[in-house]
Amino acid sequence: MENKLPTIKEIAKRLNVSVSTVSRALSNHPRIGLRTKMQVQELARELQYEPNIKAIFFKQKKTYVIGVILPYIREDFFSEAISGIETLALEHDYTILFGQSYDDPERENKVIDAMKRQRVDGLLISLSKQTNKYDHLLSLEKYGIPVVYFDRVPPFEQAHKVYCNLYQGTVEMVNWLFTKGYRRIAFINGPDKLQASKERLDGYIKAVSARKLKVDMQLVERTDLSRERTYQAMENLFKLKIPPNAVITFNEYVHMDAIQYAQQHQLKINKELVFVSYANLPITAYTAYPPLASIEQYPYKQGEKAMELMIELLRTKAEDSAVKSYFNEEIAGSLILHEGT
């Protein structure tokens, strides 16, 4: 029963020719006679022969496998991103090896090691929000495994990156709130370490100060993205003497937690205060209080772009590894207004 996968040897033996002949016949080498070629090809078809890519890759020192590591596949943002990656990968005959870090640097390292052991051709990674040591990643590059970071990118220059710049989008969003008449705009930001937090904050400060207003740092809170910390942030904001009438949240998971807090505390959402956010996840359309506006971060596009760079890196690697410049691909986030505002 256990039909072994047919090999080139098997074909050679049956046809009484050498393996090299079979190999060449299959790849249509001109030095092989027509008769032999036909015979080999027919038998191959008959046996449903498929070359053992592992053996070939092994020789070529390529695996055609790209590792992808992201924090939580549950988050729509990342499942969209991996879809972009996968689709492009498939088109170029790459396959993707999957791993989650669960925002835990230790697990992240474990997964990185597993991928290294599997000898992936390259690695796409969106960093855990806690990651602050980069040796594991850097060592990959030393061994010739290119790494492209996307969305959650490291703070240093020497890396290939794809991310969404939120600075301009944030400025736009704040301006939009101002034109709608909201003056007291709170901002619940994410973890300090993330570049994305810095960009958002810079945009916020820029937009507020452009109105010749002093930035009130009491209105700027921070959350580690846990529900508890978000509740805490909301509490701090709403016990202020003059509470905000608009809240910008770091992303829509924070948004939903903030909304829940607001509901529990009888705040009149969309009346006495409004919410705007980042990510523009489709799921919010189904929720009771979607953000009035949200900044689209194009996860699918980011994934695609990251994979595109990877393919480029792998293509040029062989040629001149001397030219060592880094890709730094910025996708501008854009403000999406939701219905009925």
Place this chain on the structure above:
Amino acid sequence: MENKLPTIKEIAKRLNVSVSTVSRALSNHPRIGLRTKMQVQELARELQYEPNIKAIFFKQKKTYVIGVILPYIREDFFSEAISGIETLALEHDYTILFGQSYDDPERENKVIDAMKRQRVDGLLISLSKQTNKYDHLLSLEKYGIPVVYFDRVPPFEQAHKVYCNLYQGTVEMVNWLFTKGYRRIAFINGPDKLQASKERLDGYIKAVSARKLKVDMQLVERTDLSRERTYQAMENLFKLKIPPNAVITFNEYVHMDAIQYAQQHQLKINKELVFVSYANLPITAYTAYPPLASIEQYPYKQGEKAMELMIELLRTKAEDSAVKSYFNEEIAGSLILHEGT
């Protein structure tokens, strides 16, 4: 710069010994002298040698890679399932190769082929809802690549399966609605081909007839899971002379679409009619009208279980491939009531 990954040969050359000696020294073979062993091990450490697992696997004819194919990673159900798979896989030193079918049999086959080419040790798959040909899958098993189906399982017996039985849960859910006083219970089912649809319907019919009531087939609708078809189903139900006062939806994506329809048509949700569903996704907690009750299908557990079976299959494969019985693992879905009912 391009530090090649060090090989056993490299070490052998530097120490002027043979590769076999190095290999044995590293695996602590007793026939190697202490001095040599130490030298080899030290140099290995120094060069940060790591064995090329690909070469070893190639020899062993194992890859330690398990393919996972599912319809849409975006759906929480599947991202939970893959997390269960991944975690267990990692514990057993397996890595997972990822692919989505997007519910398209053609793409499904492409991905299956890619996985076959990559010579995965085994395949876990949740079928596309359109799949009705199984040759691609069956051919894998012929070549000794075990396949375990989860959640969306094929209709025939000869396959390893893990799924959630919804029959009993559905009976419970209908009974619960009855005790709450709802008598006119509609049912928006999913595609006929899915076993899951059949189970749900059987449970519904069983529970209704157990009350000595005649099953009114006007109350049973079907959707292909698209928003349009769900709207259509809702329309059919609510133009009945006596419209339902409770609706069971196939899953929570259908639920959310149905809710949207209800809102658009000024139906008084949770007043003149109530909704219950399947899947029990956490996201519904954030929505305006979560289902009053939902049947938990334990995606994480299903993923874990499927991987567990796979590990078992791979473990026993070597031994006696004669014993060819199929695993058929049923996990009972359970009714979860939501707050405030």
Place this chain on the structure above:
DNA sequence: CAAATTTGAACAACCGTTTGCATATACATT
């Protein structure tokens, strides 16, 4: 018709590692 050229196919090395078997010392035993 011998020499040169083309054609078709086999040989062998290689990728990195493991492992059964052979070999070469050194030492102990008759």
Place this chain on the structure above:
DNA sequence: AATGTATATGCAAACGGTTGTTCAAATTTG
């Protein structure tokens, strides 16, 4: 001194392919 026996190491084959080189036969050329 001859034999036996550990002990430590090397050789070579194997996994499934690719590819540069060699070699023999068939064909063309002068």
